[in-house]
Amino acid sequence: MKRSPRIRKYPVTDYQRKALESLMPPEDLTVSEWAEKYRMLDSKTSALPGPWRNEMTPYLVGIMDALLDYETEEIVLCKSAQLGGTEAILNALGYIIQQDPSPTMVVYPSDVLAESISKNRIVPMVLASPSLRERYQALESKKLELQFDGMYLSLVGSNSPSNLASKAIRFLFLDEVDKYPGASAKEADPIALARERTKTFQNRKIFITSTPTITTGHVWKALQNCDIEKHYFVPCPHCGKMIEFKWANLKFPNDEGMSYVDRAELAVYACPECGGVITDQHKGQMLRLGEWRVVKQNSPHGKRVGFWINTFYSPFVRFADIAKEYFKSRHDPESHQNFINSWMAEPWEDTALKTDADLVLERQTHVPELVVPSWAKLLTAGVDVQKTCVYWTIRAWGSYITSQNIAHGQALSLADVEHVMNLQYQREDGGAPMVVNLCLIDSGYDTDMVYDFCSENSEWALPSKGASGAMNDHYRITQVNRPTSRAHGMQMVLVNTGLYKDMIAGRMHKKNADKGSWMVYQGCDREYAEQVTAEHKVNVRSGKKNVLTWVQKNSHGDNHYLDCEVYAAAAADILDVRKLYLEDIAQPPVPPEPAPAPEEEWIKTHENWI
The missing domain is CATH 3.30.420 (Nucleotidyltransferase; domain 5)
Structure with a gap:
């Protein structure tokens, strides 16, 4: 009778289990898949605590997954405010920590903001997600430099040139770049300094995002210089054609007798293809079926890829909210610039004083x-x-x-x-x-x-x-x-x-x-x-x-x-x-003095006749 081989079982200690797990290849996940599987949102930083759900902001999927495209070296996101750009960066950081540990840097407009985001956003994300928490080396970490298994995460303010020029990094994230200071007499601009840190990595990735300010601002120039520019297209619920959300197609009553609040509340979106009326109730399904499409291609190589998106795509903003903000700001240049930048994701130009x-x-x-x-x-x-x-x-x-x-x-x-x-x-x-x-x-x-x-x-x-x-x-x-x-x-x-x-x-x-x-x-x-x-x-x-x-x-x-x-x-x-100009105005003619009477002339001539 053939006897089966005996297998002797030994207990596996905790350190042995961790050593064996470290030898396993990382899961085959995209950044968006990782976020949906591992990212946890806590009640302190999110209005929707719990597991991350891509269906809430489906337009972020293509942006996050571009990080893993081997042909892409630079990703530019030009966006409206509060569209999830910071969350996309956080998801990318979580993916890097767990799936691809590499030296990483995030640059914010100031050291104060970097410290605030470290304390209130990044560390809470790490602690709320078990897969990240077990890789976090809390005792070795500082406020602006977090240590993880196999990597460090450096958080820097753009106002600190010495910190920007002190580390070699593979992943570089530049957040709200249009709020960075300009170049000084002694230093190059902070973006150029940060880019220099990635030169030693052939597989580097650079992620740039911001709400635009002016046409010569960092993010708008970066978007215009991209090899490929993509916009998010969604299907019309009436004709099925893929369309872009733009201001020109937002319709509201023209009755000047109505208050701007009432006019805004009646705002709807008209499909540019069929004219069908699109309401807020249609938006959720449209976003889930949307896709990023190339609208401009400057080069056949996609080394630099740009994404542009405005407030219309936010699942949390109604068409009426956009119309209301427009009415509130249209007569105030300061407020209207904020509407153009933070709502329409377009650069501000004062056309009255625009010169070239x-x-x-x-x-x-x-x-x-x-x-x-x-x-x-x-x-x-x-x-x-x-x-x-x-x-x-x-x-x-x-x-x-x-x-x-x-x-x-x-x-x-x-x-x-x-x-x-x-x-x-x-x-x-x-x-x-x-x-x-x-x-x-x-x-x-x-x-x-x-x-x-x-x-x-x-x-x-x-x-x-x-x-x-x-x-x-x-x-x-x-x-x-x-x-x-x-x-x-x-x-x-x-x-x-x-x-x-x-x-x-x-x-x-x-x-x-x-x-x-x-x-x-x-x-x-x-x-x-x-x-x-x-x-x-x-x-x-x-x-x-x-x-x-x-x-x-x-x-x-x-x-x-x-x-x-x-x-x-x-x-x-x-x-x-x-x-x-007063010299050009003709002076009224001076009337000639009347000719003296004959007797007056005789008297003048014979003054001594008496």
């Missing part, structure tokens, strides 16, 4: 450089002093603040500028040559040098600087208060730069033939045009409120000629440019 280099070049006249137009009545100049050179501009002014740049350039020193300002400029009509009447020179850099120069050229030059506080006037005349300077007691001009930038941008849109147009000479160069339109006006957070402020479109761009034009405009105001 092409607009400047359209303002070229037939008058060549260094020639004064026939209508000009005075010349002013502005100078911006930099560390390595000096920028200058000369502008001719006429009635109704009509103006034209007749010359601009760079000089090595103020001595070279002195030569330019003392030249005589020929008139187009052959009249008497003109000289610069007044020049304002920025005294922000190398103040003593500028003060001394202006004191030596006081007949045409005044020191100036942009006002640091709020001003109601365009400019204010003060005095140099520096006893050690030769310019002590000399007039100095404080300039409200914001008001003059408003004026310049607004007048750029006037046609050359219009009164008050802002023009440039024939053959004007593009560098000048780029610099004079290097800023735009956007909402910037100041304390507890947003303030419309002029900021540079690109942190690396130059705006020196714009500063020069601001000072030239302030100089023109000092010379009463706004009153020049």
Whole structure:
């Protein structure tokens, strides 16, 4: 009789079991599958505590799973606020900790926010999910660096350049990038610094997400530069065709007699294909049957993939809520920018003050450089002093603040500028040559040098600087208060730069033939045009409120000629440019004195006849 082999059984200790489990390959799961199987939401951080369910936000599935696409290196998510972008990052972090331990970094706008999210979002997620909790090394962890089996998770604020440049990482997550600070004189911008940390990993992954702010903001530029851009399409419940949710198809009554609340409550969505009425009750099923589709492809290779989605897709926001927010914000630029950014996921552009280099070049006249137009009545100049050179501009002014740049350039020193300002400029009509009447020179850099120069050229030059506080006037005349300077007691001009930038941008849109147009000479160069339109006006957070402020479109761009034009405009105001039109008004003729009577002439002739 054949005997079966005897198998001796030994008890397996806990450490042996863990050692054997560590040798097992990870489960074959996508990020979204992992989230649905292992992610637990706690009541402290979620309105729907319990297991994660992809069906609640099905549009996040494609975004999360893109992390595992071997062809994709960079994922960009441009989204409205509160659409689940942070939750997608948390799910990706959980997947990495359990399935693919690798050095990982998440960059937030500030250290304070990073610490808050670590304490209130990431650690609670880890502790609520058993599969993550057993890998968490709590004793070795710090607030901004969490330790796990086989990896660390570093949380960094974009305002800490030294922390961004200190670690090699494979997975990089950049959250709310449009709130990051710009580059400084000593450091590159935080996104560039963080990217450098991934260079040693060939299989690196970079995830960028944010609500957009302006067209030159980080996330919008990243989206435009993607190889592939995808939008979420959903089936119409009436015709079955795949459509995109867009503002243009949200319909509400046009009865102006109704309150905006009542109009908003009656809002519905009209299918752009069949015109069928779509209500909030249809949205859940539409989202579950939706899919990401390519709307733009810049390259056949999908190395950088972008996703764009707006508030219409949120399962927690009604069509009426969107319409109500629109009505509340439409007459307030500050609130309306928030609606465009945080609800429509689109960049804000103030079209009234939008300028670009092409607009400047359209303002070229037939008058060549260094020639004064026939209508000009005075010349002013502005100078911006930099560390390595000096920028200058000369502008001719006429009635109704009509103006034209007749010359601009760079000089090595103020001595070279002195030569330019003392030249005589020929008139187009052959009249008497003109000289610069007044020049304002920025005294922000190398103040003593500028003060001394202006004191030596006081007949045409005044020191100036942009006002640091709020001003109601365009400019204010003060005095140099520096006893050690030769310019002590000399007039100095404080300039409200914001008001003059408003004026310049607004007048750029006037046609050359219009009164008050802002023009440039024939053959004007593009560098000048780029610099004079290097800023735009956007909402910037100041304390507890947003303030419309002029900021540079690109942190690396130059705006020196714009500063020069601001000072030239302030100089023109000092010379009463706004009153020049009075010279054109015809004075009423003076009636001739009546001819004296004959007897009066006889008396004058014979005054001594008595």
